[in-house]
Amino acid sequence: MAHLAETETVAAALATAAAGYRRFADRAATAPRGLATRLGGWNVGALIDHVCWGSAMEAAALCAAAGRHAPTDSRSLEDAVAAFTDAARIPIAASSAVTLPTGTVPAAFAAQLFAFEAALHDLDLAEALGATGTALSADELLACQVVLGPMLDLLGGASPHHAPPGEVTIDLIGLGDGLRLAASGGIWHRSVPTGRATTTVTGSPDEIVLFACGRLSADDVEVSGERQHAERFKTYFPGP
Known part of the structure; x- marks a missing residue:
């Protein structure tokens, strides 16, 4: 079954x-x-x-x-x-x-x-x-929830020279259970949320998908914490 x-x-x-x-x-x-x-x-x-x-x-x-x-x-x-x-x-x-x-x-x-x-x-x-x-349908949003994390892992890992120095965490809130991305040692990866993120990006499910894929900017979503990381998100995760 x-x-x-x-x-x-x-x-x-x-x-x-x-x-x-x-x-x-x-x-x-x-x-x-x-x-x-x-x-x-x-x-x-x-x-x-x-x-x-x-x-x-x-x-x-x-x-x-x-x-x-x-x-x-x-x-x-x-x-x-x-x-x-x-x-x-x-x-x-x-x-x-x-x-x-x-x-x-x-x-x-x-x-x-x-x-x-x-x-x-x-x-x-x-x-x-x-x-x-x-707008994205419920089935399309489900696909986005499945794909977005691995896609950002791939994009961030492929561009280590774009990662910020030190340790930075970015939370994307609004799609499913949310997604935390962490940079340490010049490499981005998904991470289990513990404590407050350096930068939090909040929006509707569609807005989070479009922001994560570089279709919306930091001005189109709600940003708290260190804004520069939201503004540089597409540099950190170039493509698709």
């Missing part, structure tokens, strides 16, 4: 990802490619190209993990999203190994990662187009 429940959770997360990519494709169909986005150096065309590549790569990774033939190279966003939607319907065990450019992860994590990616980039495009009333 536990195995069945895990498989169903993977399927639900992949369905959420597919819905997010289809939403993105619908917006992209009439979007001006030269329009600026909130992502530094990226216009809408660059964002569309990235999602085309990413969704096709993820589709191929799912097919490989399930022992299926990967789809042919997708030359358009519509083809890539269709390939992902088809791959997302393939039953896959939660423990199956999914190989991505950044490494190999269990399908249980990969499914939530894909849902996170699709939702985040759909919000990026919606913001560029001036859409209002967009």
Whole structure:
């Protein structure tokens, strides 16, 4: 029964990802490619190209993990999203190994990662187009809770020269049970909260996700403690 429940959770997360990519494709169909986005150096065309590549790569990774033939190279966003939607319907065990450019992860994590990616980039495009009333769904927020900590571990660990000197802790409060990030010896890592953080960032679940991913600044959330660490957050954790 536990195995069945895990498989169903993977399927639900992949369905959420597919819905997010289809939403993105619908917006992209009439979007001006030269329009600026909130992502530094990226216009809408660059964002569309990235999602085309990413969704096709993820589709191929799912097919490989399930022992299926990967789809042919997708030359358009519509083809890539269709390939992902088809791959997302393939039953896959939660423990199956999914190989991505950044490494190999269990399908249980990969499914939530894909849902996170699709939702985040759909919000990026919606913001560029001036859409209002967009927000992360409950399923997308669940994916963010699963992915955000490991993602920040990866980003912070990959950029040790960006860590502040001494010991610094940053609490992100508003998404799930919250998240504490600690820097010591020039390395960032997740930490169990004990005592008061150097800097606390508080916001709605959507605001915390967007702040952690560099889409909002310290001016867009509530900051207490040493403000400079909130202002430098994207320097500490560059990407995605």
